[in-house]
Amino acid sequence: MKLVKSLLLGSAAGLIAVGGAQAADLPVKAKAVEYVKICSLYGAGFYYIPGTDTCIKLGGYLRAEVALGTNSVYGIANGAPAGAHNRLSNYYTARAREDLNIDTRTATEYGVVRTFFDATFSWTTGGYVGTGSATGTTGYTATTAGNTTINPTDGGTSGGSLGVYYAFIQFAGFTMGKAVSQFDAPWTNYPGNNIDSLVGGSGTVTGVNQFTYTADFGQGITASFSAEDATAYYQAGNLNMTGATVAGIAGGSYGSNAIGGSRSPNLVAQVRVDQAWGLFQASVAAHDNHVAYYGATEPTGHPDDKWGWAVQLALSIKNIPTGAGDTINIQGVYTDGATRYNFQNLAGSSYAMYGSTGLVGAYQSIGFANAPDTVFVTGGAQESVKTWGFRGAYTHNWDPYWNTALYGAYAAAQFGSLAKNAICGGGGFVGVMAVAGVTSCNPDFNIGQIGVITRWTPVKNLTFSADFNWTHLDQKYAGTAVITPAANVAKPTAVYELKDQDSFTLLLRAQRNW
Numbered sequence: 001m002k003l004v005k006s007l008l009l010g011s012a013a014g015l016i017a018v019g020g021a022q023a024a025d026l027p028v029k030a031k032a033v034e035y036v037k038i039c040s041l042y043g044a045g046f047y048y049i050p051g052t053d054t055c056i057k058l059g060g061y062l063r064a065e066v067a068l069g070t071n072s073v074y075g076i077a078n079g080a081p082a083g084a085h086n087r088l089s090n091y092y093t094a095r096a097r098e099d100l101n102i103d104t105r106t107a108t109e110y111g112v113v114r115t116f117f118d119a120t121f122s123w124t125t126g127g128y129v130g131t132g133s134a135t136g137t138t139g140y141t142a143t144t145a146g147n148t149t150i151n152p153t154d155g156g157t158s159g160g161s162l163g164v165y166y167a168f169i170q171f172a173g174f175t176m177g178k179a180v181s182q183f184d185a186p187w188t189n190y191p192g193n194n195i196d197s198l199v200g201g202s203g204t205v206t207g208v209n210q211f212t213y214t215a216d217f218g219q220g221i222t223a224s225f226s227a228e229d230a231t232a233y234y235q236a237g238n239l240n241m242t243g244a245t246v247a248g249i250a251g252g253s254y255g256s257n258a259i260g261g262s263r264s265p266n267l268v269a270q271v272r273v274d275q276a277w278g279l280f281q282a283s284v285a286a287h288d289n290h291v292a293y294y295g296a297t298e299p300t301g302h303p304d305d306k307w308g309w310a311v312q313l314a315l316s317i318k319n320i321p322t323g324a325g326d327t328i329n330i331q332g333v334y335t336d337g338a339t340r341y342n343f344q345n346l347a348g349s350s351y352a353m354y355g356s357t358g359l360v361g362a363y364q365s366i367g368f369a370n371a372p373d374t375v376f377v378t379g380g381a382q383e384s385v386k387t388w389g390f391r392g393a394y395t396h397n398w399d400p401y402w403n404t405a406l407y408g409a410y411a412a413a414q415f416g417s418l419a420k421n422a423i424c425g426g427g428g429f430v431g432v433m434a435v436a437g438v439t440s441c442n443p444d445f446n447i448g449q450i451g452v453i454t455r456w457t458p459v460k461n462l463t464f465s466a467d468f469n470w471t472h473l474d475q476k477y478a479g480t481a482v483i484t485p486a487a488n489v490a491k492p493t494a495v496y497e498l499k500d501q502d503s504f505t506l507l508l509r510a511q512r513n514w
Helices: 002-025 246-250 417-424
Strands: 054-068 092-108 111-125 130-132 138-140 161-171 174-179 208-218 221-228 238-240 266-275 278-289 306-318 327-336 350-355 364-370 374-376 386-397 402-414 438-440 445-459 462-475 478-483 494-498 501-513
Touching: 246 364, 246 478, 350 462, 350 501, 364 462, 364 501, 374 417
Parallel strands: 238 374, 364 494
Antiparallel strands: 054 092, 054 501, 092 111, 111 161, 130 138, 161 174, 174 208, 208 221, 221 266, 266 278, 278 306, 306 327, 327 386, 350 364, 386 402, 402 445, 438 478, 445 462, 462 501, 478 494
16 A cells, blocks of 8 residues: 555656646746726727727716606697697606717827717607597507507516617718707707707707718817708608698698608808807708609609708807806797708697687687798699797806706797688688688797706716796687597597697706716
8 A cells, every 4th residue: 555655646746747847848928918098188088998099988877857748758748649638648758768978089190080979778658649549439559658568568678769869970070970960059959958849949969960071270160061961850841732621730730741852961051169258150051842743643743942041140158247157058040941940850840739718619729830841732833931039048056066047949930922822811722721710810820938947966967957848839820710630639529719829848857977
């Protein structure tokens, strides 16, 4: 046994010695660790991607909110079913949203190459629409409900929606991809508020595809020239008024939308002065109104294209005497055949709102309006709709934790003789709305909005806010009319008083930026 034990120990020692000799003969070099390094070239939050000379910054927010008095987050109580103000209208709509943005930048001999991507993941409830059915009952649809399914079998875990806000490349003064329109003021739809649907200016808050060149003259002075996609956000409608009905007009539709295929992008030019005192910007845009056909087939013919245009001025004054960080943002706009630069896409330009009435013999009251880009009748040319408006806000900081903004907006739409004759009669037209009971007929209208928002930021990047908004539809019809409303508002065929309408909404929001 002693002999066997000695042999085993000797063999083990020999193997260890041989292994040690081999290890000494073949040294192994450890890999260098790629540490993440701070990139100070482009401001706080940037880091070098390991192994590259590209800097990256991640950002975003998580938001939880509830909107009261509307079927959307966050617009006014308008259309179906929100404007019905009945049992099909939602008293609240809730949403949770996560935003993620990725900013990369690389220094080159041609300047900085930048890419920017921003996406949102949203879960929205209560956005469903009431409808009529073949059985004569009304209720909620059982398909989609504002990105979620009503009473889903999986608890809704597979619901939600993805939205791509921005995705663009910037290089040598060029911007290519989905970015905020060069026409917009820097605050887009939000001079001091949270509500999406302010009129009185352009606001592509989710970006528009574009090819832009920006010249930088130094001292905060820049000029941009841009070709921007017209199809996603800038089509307010080219309406064929032939065949328009009282029911359709009462629903906010003044005819059949006959927009043709894309032909030309919107052409935009902008000059901006952005300095310590504030900002001034002037923007102009041209919009091609391209209509398909008068009827269902090519032989019916079509009107010629008609170019519309818009001009906007914006002014921001910073650090005014009322307090440190206080700001005034204002802008004004005029459009001719380019309505979406005033009634921006999140506000819309079609209105149908119901309310109460004190008029004997009337079931309820209704207010309706529509502002397309152009109108025409079969065999005729396009007539543009003219609009003007403004919006603005004053933001006051009470202390480092609290601030309040008072904001407002106004927009007016004015129709030409063709539209007024087709709707109200005259010029060879009978007039769709020239019916018994209507004492004043005029499709022109105004939208007035005012609101107040208060924000509390108890710790850095965490903000709680409450935004109250009042919107007033000032329409020019008067009298009464027998109207058959659309099924999805559950209103009966009855006599309705034609009068102005109002919407009151409240948005409560908690948001954590990171």
